[in-house]
Amino acid sequence: MGISAILNGHTNELLGLNKDISIPRLKVCLRCPLYKKTIVGPICNNKLWLDVKTGKISLEKKDGYKNGCGCRLDAKTTLPNAFCPIGKW
Numbered sequence: 811m812g813i814s815a816i817l818n819g820h821t822n823e824l825l826g827l828n829k830d831i832s833i834p835r836l837k838v839c840l841r842c843p844l845y846k847k848t849i850v851g852p853i854c855n856n857k858l859w860l861d862v863k864t865g866k867i868s869l870e871k872k873d874g875y876k877n878g879c880g881c882r883l884d885a886k887t888t889l890p891n892a893f894c895p896i897g898k899w
């Protein structure tokens with residue numbers, strides 16, 4: 811994700827824009843093993859890898875596993891062209 815997208819996402823978040831997009835996405839994220847609460851809001855955990863087929867989690871990269879993007883989800887989910895790294899939205 812480029813710097814302009816990051817800025818757009820945070821602007822959307824601050825202004826409360828695109829909630830029709832972000833709210834359903836955040837509901838999906840809440841049920842995801844890569845969802846992580848932090849003091850700056852929820853993030854997509856880039857310290858974990860997920861096997862999308864089995865739902866197993868790993869602390870290290872493995873074949874077939876994908877890791878989180880590390881983004882702040884309250885911002886990223888407002889961007890129409892953003893996507894979930896494991897294809898959930």
Ligand code: SF4
Pocket residue numbers: 838839840842843844845846853854855878879893894895896897898899
């Ligand atoms: S963006 Fe995708 S991988 Fe990340 S927490 Fe949300 S659903 Fe999970």
